Amino acid sequence: METTTLVQIFGAVYGLLAVIFGAFGAHALKKRLTPEQHHSFETGVKYQMYHALLLMILGFSFDFNVALEKYMGYSLVLGTFLFSFSIYGLVLSSSKGNKMRFLGPITPLGGLLLAVGWFLLILNLMYAI
Template sequence: MILLTQFFGALYGLLAVVFGAFGAHALKKSFTEDQLGSFETGVKYQMYHALVLLILSFNLGFNSDLEIAMAYCFIVGTFLFSFSIYGLCLTGSKGKKLRFLGPITPLGGLLLVAGWGLLLYSFIQKLI
């Protein structure tokens, strides 16, 4: 689980830099301000959670179901949240918005919130 978390942390970090540069340069001419803002939100959340995954992978042993669930929430949540935003922005700029992606974004966000909640719970457990 440690290697999987490190893999996704590094992959998401790499792709966040690539997508951020792509958005700032290549998409600037074809996106509206709202689309650029949304795309940037996806990139920021992807990078934040790439860093979280890397930090967790170096600090947790993933010996408990709680730690494993937390990692999966961050991995899957990041994918659903950020990549659905990218899909909505890219298809929206072409006038063919894939509307089925709309409900996926909040599902990804919910998984991210769950990951943070599990992290908080793991700290509370240690305090009690």
């Protein structure tokens, strides 16, 4: 599958899931989560939606024909997944009293990949000048 299409699909799927998870967190989980857990869950949803929108914009703005663009797209796709979904797993498992601690180191790894993706976007824009 072409990288451009892949980035657009992940952007759309992440956007859809952010809406669903946001509603789920606001309604179904509201009584089950502590305020701190709810805040963490919302952070995962926000970052997922921000990066879903970014992926959609990038998917329509770049051809992803050069390595730098591909690495940017892959970093953002994987970083979004690792960051947001590890937060969801940590919050939900913690709310059930059985926190999946192995997910703890995955969240900053996802954040690092998101930062790398943004840095590669800056490089792509600088090379376009």
